Amino acid sequence: MHFDTTFRDARVLVTGHTGFKGAWLSQWLHLMGAQVLGLALPPPDDRPSLFNDIALADRIGSRFVDIRDAVSVATTIRDFRPDFIFHLAAQALVRESYARPLETFDTNIMGTANILQAAGDAGGVKAVVCVTTDKVYHNHEWTWPYRETDQLGGHDPYSGSKAAAELVAAVYRDNLWANGAGPNMATARGGNVIGGGDWSKDRLIPDIVRCIIADSPIVIRSPKSVRPWQHVLELCRAYIMLAERLATDGTSASDAWNFGPGQAGEANVETVLSVALRSIGRPQHPVELGPATLRESKLLRLDISKAGSDLGWTPAADLESSVRMTMEWYRRWIEDKGSAPALMDEQIRNYEQRL
Ligand SMILES: NC(=O)c1ccc[n+]([C@@H]2O[C@H](COP(=O)([O-])OP(=O)(O)OC[C@H]3O[C@@H](n4cnc5c(N)ncnc54)[C@H](O)[C@@H]3O)[C@@H](O)[C@H]2O)c1
Numbered sequence: 001m002h003f004d005t006t007f008r009d010a011r012v013l014v015t016g017h018t019g020f021k022g023a024w025l026s027q028w029l030h031l032m033g034a035q036v037l038g039l040a041l042p043p044p045d046d047r048p049s050l051f052n053d054i055a056l057a058d059r060i061g062s063r064f065v066d067i068r069d070a071v072s073v074a075t076t077i078r079d080f081r082p083d084f085i086f087h088l089a090a091q092a093l094v095r096e097s098y099a100r101p102l103e104t105f106d107t108n109i110m111g112t113a114n115i116l117q118a119a120g121d122a123g124g125v126k127a128v129v130c131v132t133t134d135k136v137y138h139n140h141e142w143t144w145p146y147r148e149t150d151q152l153g154g155h156d157p158y159s160g161s162k163a164a165a166e167l168v169a170a171v172y173r174d175n176l177w178a179n180g181a182g183p184n185m186a187t188a189r190g191g192n193v194i195g196g197g198d199w200s201k202d203r204l205i206p207d208i209v210r211c212i213i214a215d216s217p218i219v220i221r222s223p224k225s226v227r228p229w230q231h232v233l234e235l236c237r238a239y240i241m242l243a244e245r246l247a248t249d250g251t252s253a254s255d256a257w258n259f260g261p262g263q264a265g266e267a268n269v270e271t272v273l274s275v276a277l278r279s280i281g282r283p284q285h286p287v288e289l290g291p292a293t294l295r296e297s298k299l300l301r302l303d304i305s306k307a308g309s310d311l312g313w314t315p316a317a318d319l320e321s322s323v324r325m326t327m328e329w330y331r332r333w334i335e336d337k338g339s340a341p342a343l344m345d346e347q348i349r350n351y352e353q354r355l
Helices: 020-031 070-080 094-099 101-122 157-176 204-214 232-248 269-279 305-311 319-335 337-354
Strands: 011-015 035-040 061-064 084-087 127-131 184-190 192-194 218-220 226-231 256-259 266-268 287-289
Touching: 011 020, 011 070, 020 035, 020 232, 020 337, 035 070, 070 101, 084 101, 084 232, 094 101, 094 157, 101 127, 101 157, 127 232, 157 184, 184 232, 192 204, 192 232, 192 319, 204 218, 204 269, 204 319, 218 269, 226 232, 226 269, 226 319, 232 256, 232 305, 232 337, 256 305, 266 269, 269 319, 319 337
Parallel strands: 011 035, 011 084, 035 061, 084 127, 127 184, 184 256, 192 226, 218 287
Antiparallel strands: 226 266
16 A cells, blocks of 8 residues: 555554554554554453454564553653654543543543653654544534534543543644644544454444353444444554655644544444344344433534545445454454454455555
């Protein structure tokens, strides 16, 4: 792919490499020839871990550092001297944010500030991509898609913390780092991400897979909630393209960017469940309706016209193929965990063929 040359031999820091999206991004960058260093907490030991399954620590550098620890973050970044930083580390779950609001604020807001401060102090960083979420918008539950210029908000601690991270990023970008005083930096707002190897709690696909493995009924909340679903590689490509643009044309790219699937990827929970069960060969698996205990948005649409017209990024995988790719990963993982490293590389290469 054309951006192979940008990242070949480049020094790339990925925060959150022990998580779902960070592991895919790190491995893809590694396949492009980048020297990748991951910075994150160790993977949780109470569930499978993509980081362990693909033996990522054998392929890239890996440091277990808490992003709330400003000194360790600064030392790691200064010693590594990255050309690019992808900041994905976060407390990324809405439910967990209700249980641990302070930790969520600390990690997602101050953790982001620590990364940005260290990136600026280190010098030599060409581009920082700061990953937030589509949930940063003040959600009116209306049918119109949100644009990057719309009002930020967030009803739950996770969404609020990510909206606050956007504000922190904007202060660095537009003020502290104005006129070339720091790296070029953009924030990336994406939707609900699916893909193999996500084992997070309270996410639809991992919940489905756990129930299939346990042969227990799948309990779903909010079956009619519409979300923008995207395969993890769609988002990784968006982050990579954004970093490349920041490095070559920082002025225009230093901004906030939406990356969603467009209308073709919007579907309610019920629809995604049925495609997932069909894809993994279990269309009759029992499903029960659980109580929707926490307030969650029912409708959230992203306007992706800016990414299309100004960056040349448009979705390459529709909902059906994204869900099929995802369930294929889990099906093969269930059959043989040892196939995970090759499986990831194969899915990355197949995805590259679409572009
Ligand atoms: N998965 C999605 O559907 C989705 C959607 C929109 C945005 N996002 C955002 O994308 C990013 C990655 O999400 P994910 O799904 O891979 O999450 P994940 O929970 O799988 O991974 C989170 C990563 O952050 C690290 N982390 C958490 N707290 C940390 C701390 N205090 N110090 C250092 N590292 C810490 C974890 O160790 C892990 O590597 C997050 O910023 C998330 O908010 C995810």
